[in-house]
Amino acid sequence: MSLYNLTNATTPDGILIGTAQSVSVFAPMLLVFVWFFVFLGGSKAQSDRQGYSDMPQWALLSSLSIFLMGLMMTITAGLLPLQYLIIIVGLNILCGVWFFLSRGRLE
């Protein structure tokens, strides 16, 4: 007996949507992974090059990347519920507040 329903792995839809339906945390965790990948990777690369990292900018950039990914996931039903997309928009707005308040007068 398997721990979860095996998906129909013969089509891309079966792989993605079947996995998301069997393991409901699949889509949000994918987005969390992308968020941290962009945020940590970008911050580290910038701090290696320039000696400092612009955290608000990378937070906003990573939020925008998961927003675009999330929008693409909503084209087909079953991959990402509306609730998660709304949370992503909230995260974008908060990171936007952080970004705009972190800018100096002349930036």
Place this chain on the structure above:
Amino acid sequence: MERTLKDSAFLAVFVIAIITFGIMFAANNDSDITIGNDARLTGVNSTIRTDLSNLEGNAENSQSYALATTLEAGDEHQGSGAQFKVGPYEAMKMSVTAMGSSFSLLFGGDNDESNPFGFIPILFATIMTFLIGYYIIKAWLGRDPE
């Protein structure tokens, strides 16, 4: 004050852009799930649009008022300073609308049945529950659960 105005206006435009982009993306691609179905976000969008439009109108009025002001020799200065007072209220209102909505989206609705799901508290509670279970097993068995 100029900083507050600038940041709030940028933030308002950003919020409008994000929400409108999401809605139009769904409309163009005939998505099954769209932000337009969420009353809260569409409400925030229209509120901020109205506030931004009010701010624009008030700023124009204030500027034309300031430009039309004439000073003759021997005039008293204007005590009210009305032409410099436009904006902050609307600007702060836009920021408060945007931040309030995103806080309730992430931390759960404020006694609102339409949005009972608080992402961050649930995440925190999940991690705490996991840690408590982890340490109970660790103390009970006297070794790492791994």
